[in-house]
Amino acid sequence: MERSQLIKEGAISLGVYLLFILITLLVPVLGTFTLLLLPVPFLLFTNRHGLRTAIFLALFSLAVLFIITGPFALPLILSTAAGGIVTGELLRRKKHAFGALLGGSLAFIAAILINYIGSIVLLGINPVGEIQNVLRESVAASEDMLGFMGPQNEEAFEAAYQFITHLGYIAPVMFVMFGAGYAFIVQWISSLWMRKKSGYITERFPPFREWSFPKSFIWYYLLTFILIFTDPEEGTALFIATANLMPLLEAVMIIQGFAFIFFFFHKKGRSVAFPIIIMIISFLLPLLLTVVRILGIIDLGFDLRKRMNSQK
Secondary structure: OHHHHHHHHHHHHHHHHHHHHHHHHHOHHHHHHHHHHOOHHHHHHHHHHOHHHHHHHHHHHHHHHHHHHHHHHHHHHHHHHHHHHHHHHHHHOOOOHHHHHHHHHHHHHHHHHHHHHHHHHHHOOOHHHHHHHHHHHHHHHHHHHHHHHOHHHHHHHHHHHHHHHHHOOOHHHHHHHHHHHHHHHHHHHHHHHHHHOOOOOOOOOOOHHHOOOOOHHHHHHHHHHHHHHOOOOOOOHHHHHHHHHHHHHHHHHHHHHHHHHHHHHHHOOOOOHHHHHHHHHHHHOHHHHHHHHHHHHHHHHHOHHHHHHHOO
């Protein structure tokens, strides 16, 4: 009976995965959402049946996908199954939610890097370079259409070209952020399902107001900030290092700042709607996002939440 149940759940997981694949490839708008769901069947199946059985399911999925998509099956399975299987196994072993997130993030990032290197070595195509070429062509077309409006647009177009060139340097941090963000969304969506169904093992993330990074991040941030002021030459190792570290550490400080805002309103007994509205407005107004980042730096450096908790 257990074997028949295993085969049944494996077939359902494979069917759901293939359905998501077809929607992702064929339905543009809805496909954006199903792209986020692709690793979920593997995560749920691994959580219930373990690593070895999940790897077998992934290999069987690879064979089926190869018939449908051809060689594209391998990078597709690698990109979507690896993180789901790793996260599901870590949750099955009752690891902390952030520990499972770290494992899933590393798996997704590794898959991205393998696909990226494979594209360059096997196909001779640099995905980042191709994106840069498309963006340059788009800016050039806009420049041709708007060039007659006067020289005031020259600085804007120059800044756009510099940004496109800069993308080649910050590809590593983009891979890291995408991998970590993708892992978080997959784990969060899966946990919503797992809480409602029996037979699954899941660890919840703590409330956002309790999120906090290690204090050492403040020193990494300050050191990177100082190195930027040395104005390293473009293309050097120091330039590439700071170009990748700064946006990553700024994202850390922004998350820390938002966590403090959620804590503050909770401490004051206010509705969670207030910090949510502030978060939405902050992403629309870059200046306000800078304030949030500064608030995160202060919170991490001076333990604002701990000080507020200690006050009677």
